[in-house]
Amino acid sequence: MTTLTLATGHLQGRRLPRAAAPATALVAAALAVLLGQISPVSGVAGTTCVAVVLFFAGYTALSFAVEGSRHAIDRLASTLIYASFLAALVPLVWILSTVLVRGGRVLSAGFLGHSMRGIGADATGGGVYHALVGTIEQVLLATVIAVPIGVLTAIYLVEYGRHSKLSKAIGFFVDVMTGVPSIIAGLFVYSAFIVSLGFQRTGLAGALALSILMIPVVVRSTEEMLKIVPSELREAAYALGVPKWRTILRVVIPTAIGGITTGVMLAIARISGETAPLLLTTFLSQSINFNPTSGPQASIPTFVWDQIGSATHPALDRAWAGALVLILFVAVLYTTARLIAWVTGGARR
Amino acid sequence: MAKRIDITNVSSYYGKFEAVSDVSLRIEPNAVTAFIGPSGCGKSTLLRTLNRMHEVVPGTSVTGEILLDGENIYDDTVDPVNVRRTIGMVFQRPNPFPTMSIYENVAAGIRLDARRMPKSELDGLVERSLQAANLWNEVKDRLKKPGASLSGGQQQRLCIARAIAVEPAVLLMDEPCSSLDPISTLAIEDLIDELKNNYTIVIVTHNMQQAARVSDTTAFFNLAGIGQPGRLIESAPTALIFSTPGQKATEDYISGRFG
Amino acid sequence: MTKLGAGVPDSIQGSVVRRGDLVFRRLAKGAGLAVLVVLAAIAGFLVWRSVPGLRANTANFLTSTAWFPDQSPSRFGIAAIAFGTVVTAALALLIAVPIGFGVALFIAFYAPPKLATALGFIVDLLAAVPSIIFGLWGLQVLMPHLGGLQRWLNDHLGFIPIFHNSLGIYTKSLFVAAVVLGVMVLPTVSAISREIFLKVPHSNVEAALALGATRWETMRMAVLPFSRPGMISAAMLGLGRALGETIAVALILSALNVVNWHVTEPGGNTFAANIALGWNEAGPIGLSALIASGLVLFVLTLVVNVVARSIIWRRAEFHEGL
Numbered sequence: 001m002t003t004l005t006l007a008t009g010h011l012q013g014r015r016l017p018r019a020a021a022p023a024t025a026l027v028a029a030a031l032a033v034l035l036g037q038i039s040p041v042s043g044v045a046g047t048t049c050v051a052v053v054l055f056f057a058g059y060t061a062l063s064f065a066v067e068g069s070r071h072a073i074d075r076l077a078s079t080l081i082y083a084s085f086l087a088a089l090v091p092l093v094w095i096l097s098t099v100l101v102r103g104g105r106v107l108s109a110g111f112l113g114h115s116m117r118g119i120g121a122d123a124t125g126g127g128v129y130h131a132l133v134g135t136i137e138q139v140l141l142a143t144v145i146a147v148p149i150g151v152l153t154a155i156y157l158v159e160y161g162r163h164s165k166l167s168k169a170i171g172f173f174v175d176v177m178t179g180v181p182s183i184i185a186g187l188f189v190y191s192a193f194i195v196s197l198g199f200q201r202t203g204l205a206g207a208l209a210l211s212i213l214m215i216p217v218v219v220r221s222t223e224e225m226l227k228i229v230p231s232e233l234r235e236a237a238y239a240l241g242v243p244k245w246r247t248i249l250r251v252v253i254p255t256a257i258g259g260i261t262t263g264v265m266l267a268i269a270r271i272s273g274e275t276a277p278l279l280l281t282t283f284l285s286q287s288i289n290f291n292p293t294s295g296p297q298a299s300i301p302t303f304v305w306d307q308i309g310s311a312t313h314p315a316l317d318r319a320w321a322g323a324l325v326l327i328l329f330v331a332v333l334y335t336t337a338r339l340i341a342w343v344t345g346g347a348r349r
Numbered sequence: 350m351a352k353r354i355d356i357t358n359v360s361s362y363y364g365k366f367e368a369v370s371d372v373s374l375r376i377e378p379n380a381v382t383a384f385i386g387p388s389g390c391g392k393s394t395l396l397r398t399l400n401r402m403h404e405v406v407p408g409t410s411v412t413g414e415i416l417l418d419g420e421n422i423y424d425d426t427v428d429p430v431n432v433r434r435t436i437g438m439v440f441q442r443p444n445p446f447p448t449m450s451i452y453e454n455v456a457a458g459i460r461l462d463a464r465r466m467p468k469s470e471l472d473g474l475v476e477r478s479l480q481a482a483n484l485w486n487e488v489k490d491r492l493k494k495p496g497a498s499l500s501g502g503q504q505q506r507l508c509i510a511r512a513i514a515v516e517p518a519v520l521l522m523d524e525p526c527s528s529l530d531p532i533s534t535l536a537i538e539d540l541i542d543e544l545k546n547n548y549t550i551v552i553v554t555h556n557m558q559q560a561a562r563v564s565d566t567t568a569f570f571n572l573a574g575i576g577q578p579g580r581l582i583e584s585a586p587t588a589l590i591f592s593t594p595g596q597k598a599t600e601d602y603i604s605g606r607f608g
Numbered sequence: 609m610t611k612l613g614a615g616v617p618d619s620i621q622g623s624v625v626r627r628g629d630l631v632f633r634r635l636a637k638g639a640g641l642a643v644l645v646v647l648a649a650i651a652g653f654l655v656w657r658s659v660p661g662l663r664a665n666t667a668n669f670l671t672s673t674a675w676f677p678d679q680s681p682s683r684f685g686i687a688a689i690a691f692g693t694v695v696t697a698a699l700a701l702l703i704a705v706p707i708g709f710g711v712a713l714f715i716a717f718y719a720p721p722k723l724a725t726a727l728g729f730i731v732d733l734l735a736a737v738p739s740i741i742f743g744l745w746g747l748q749v750l751m752p753h754l755g756g757l758q759r760w761l762n763d764h765l766g767f768i769p770i771f772h773n774s775l776g777i778y779t780k781s782l783f784v785a786a787v788v789l790g791v792m793v794l795p796t797v798s799a800i801s802r803e804i805f806l807k808v809p810h811s812n813v814e815a816a817l818a819l820g821a822t823r824w825e826t827m828r829m830a831v832l833p834f835s836r837p838g839m840i841s842a843a844m845l846g847l848g849r850a851l852g853e854t855i856a857v858a859l860i861l862s863a864l865n866v867v868n869w870h871v872t873e874p875g876g877n878t879f880a881a882n883i884a885l886g887w888n889e890a891g892p893i894g895l896s897a898l899i900a901s902g903l904v905l906f907v908l909t910l911v912v913n914v915v916a917r918s919i920i921w922r923r924a925e926f927h928e929g930l
Binding site: 043045046070071073074077078080081082083084085087088089091092094095096098099148149150152153155156157159160161166167169170172173174175176177179180181182183184185187188190191192195196212215216219243244245246248249269270272273274275276279280284301304305308316319320323326327330334 | 626628629631632633635636637638639640641642643644646647649650653654656657706707708709710711713714715718719727730731733734736737738739740741742743744745747748749753756757791794795798822823824825827845848849851852853854855859880883884887888895898899902905906909910912913914916917920921
């Protein structure tokens with residue numbers, strides 16, 4: 001009979017002291033700075049990269065020498081997992097801080113209160129007012145179209161079609177639809193409404209494209225909210241002789257309304273930053289146009305796109321300020337959504 | 350190689366909540382010790398402190414001393430991975446790895462330590478472990494089938510085989526039969542009786558008949574009320590505790606007057 | 609005075625389904641069907657409206673790298689934009705998938721549980737940043753910073769063809785676009801794989817720990833094998849997003865329709881960027897040609913999404929069956 005070659009009964013294991021990680025990090029950083037003096041890899045970014053690689057290697061080697069291969073692999077894996085989270089934060093912080101700093105320099109009441117009418121690319125001044133008007137109207141229109149369809153679809157999936165083949169198919173393709181690129185929605189609205197039906201490029205056409213992107217998001221969030229409405233509530237209403245449709249409208253929807261609203265707000269936040277579909281459907285415009293059913297209409301994302309395209313210093317300043325307005329717009333929607341969720345307790349996300 | 354456990358003044362906490370308070374107890378090798386008591390009395394928590402599984406839940410802490418053949422498992426120089434390797438555990442519900450075959454489930458723990466063990470040696474170890482768990486005859490023709498394809502009782506014996514494949518010194522069992530039917534329960538109880546020849550066994554059970562059937566020593570835990578920590582009331586040879594309990598509370602519990 | 613019981617109907621007979629119920633039910637079902645109709649209509653209209661362009665085309669639509677639909681004779685093909693799309697998406701996944709899985713593992717198993725939700729929310733914020741802002745940042749801020757890295761790749765790894773750069777210019781390259789895409793796809797990959805990781809049975813994690821596995825060995829033993837199908841579909845959904853992303857890529861690339869394996873050199877184009885950049889200058893045939901290329905993109909992303917979602921759905925049914 002073979003005997004186990006495993007190390008049984010040795011509870012003791014040499015472990016690295018707590019200070020090992022910060023100490024290794026310090027040494028790695030110092031080495032990286034030194035290397036930066038003599039090697040071509042230098043600068044803040046280069047030195048940081050070298051320091052990080054040195055830390056991974058040094059810490060793992062130290063652990064291997066002291067604790068053995070199993071713990072060394074474990075520590076390397078943990079380090080990489082922690083590092084990947086930090087790596088994900090880098091672009092977020094970088095983007096938000098750049099937008100705040102560069103946009104904040106230009107953003108003013110005048111920027112919010114003026115359009116780009118008569119302002120050349122080289123001129124300073126001008127503003128985002130026309131685009132703000134356009135974005136608000138387009139987003140509202142898209143919401144008016146998408147929310148009834150989305151909520152009704154969710155009602156069908158949860159209340160009527162449970163486990164039927166049709167509802168499974170709808171649920172599946174709603175998921176698939178969330179992955180359809182936004183530019184395809186623009187292409188569709190263009191080829192269906194503008195080429196085939198002869199409409200103009202207007203704010204309404206843009207809103208139609210946005211609503212296509214919004215519907216699946218509304219369906220999914222509403223569905224989640226309807227699912228967590230306790231079935232006892234429905235049964236109580238049925239037991240009182242209330243018809244099903246009135247039960248849904250009077251009992252189920254009011255119970256879930258907080259969560260549904262949160263989902264809708266998040267969906268609005270998602271579509272209000274969309275640029276590609278609007279480029280194809282609303283056209284660019286420098287003037288204020290309150291009428292979404294006639295003529296080109298601006299929006300904040302296409303405003304930013306336009307200013308980047310001009311590529312002059314004043315235009316790029318306006319682009320960053322527009323980006324800041326867009327971020328603030330989305331942030332307000334996000335915060336409102338979370339507040340609603342928090343107040344109603346309807347959403348646990 | 351069964352080992353003795355000496356518990357001295359051990360308390361276990363979840364955050365600030367004290368789940369078990371000030372337990373001192375000796376657990377003899379090559380014997381079965383049963384922890385009994387009403388729910389919430391801390392018997393499972395104490396069991397999990399014996400192989401340092403308690404600390405896997407964030408915010409938990411332990412005070413006191415637990416010696417395994419004289420070696421404190423909570424010493425700073427002790428590696429918890431080695432502790433769990435030496436003190437195996439079987440859980441309330443059978444939990445074979447769903448993506449692994451029967452064979453791979455048994456081999457899972459061995460592969461951690463001996464990654465390049467020759468196939469023939471590994472085969473032998475898997476077979477011996479399954480035999481020791483009284484499962485070999487039932488599964489020898491389908492070792493490549495998923496572990497989840499077995500019945501509940503077979504799955505639990507597979508988990509026992511998985512735990513003993515790494516040749517631990519102690520086997521902890523947390524209500525191992527609570528989700529099983531009577532026949533499977535009987536099979537596990539017979540198995541426990543055989544396993545004590547090689548291991549120190551600690552079993553948590555809410556079933557007093559089971560404690561009476563399988564254990565040599567019984568430790569009774571109780572709590573003064575909800576929100577109060579569980580305490581060890583008494584521990585004695587099983588025959589003694591079921592015939593002439595030393596404490597009123599033990600007698601009440603055993604005779605079914607509460608709990 | 610009303611007698612008690614006056615409100616009770618004489619008979620419990622009546623139409624089996626009330627009219628209100630019928631109307632409401634049909635309304636709900638109609639809305640659901642509308643979703644399917646929209647998807648079908650997207651395909652239908654894109655096919656219909658791409659016919660004039662495809663008819664006029666004198667080049668091979670699939671193999672030509674030219675894009676001159678409004679010249680006469682009209683010549684256009686998707687070879688170059690398909691190349692650029694696939695290369696940027698693949699490079700983006702190389703960045704986003706490992707980091708995304710790392711982030712998801714961190715939030716599901718490594719971070720303190722009390723903080724996990726908040727940390728997950730922070731990563732999700734990255735998904736809320738509009739793509740025009742990623743583009744602006746990529747073009748104005750990130751691109752200058754990536755010059756050094758790309759130069760270093762050329763200097764030290766230039767013997768590998770894709771890192772070779774004979775121009776010495778490191779802006780507006782597929783590589784830069786791919787890095788920005790990687791950042792944009794990251795929250796998709798991490799959010800979906802996080803949900804998959806959270807479905808791993810806790811009892812299996814405990815079983816692995818009790819066998820004496822380290823934390824990473826526990827991941828390898830109990831978490832990763834169980835989550836593999838979900839991780840694959842998370843990566844595929846990330847791929848779908850990367851393939852279709854428009855604005856950020858359009859801002860960064862110089863929109864040169866060439867097939868160039870040297871990804872750090874300027875040039876290259878993608879389906880979506882080509883549409884966004886060419887739209888306002890295109891004539892009738894040009895628009896139809898762009899719609900035809902959009903149809904290819906639609907089919908591509910549809911296939912990727914259907915496969916990815918099928919994996920998740922089959923998995924979900926498997927869980928319900930447990």
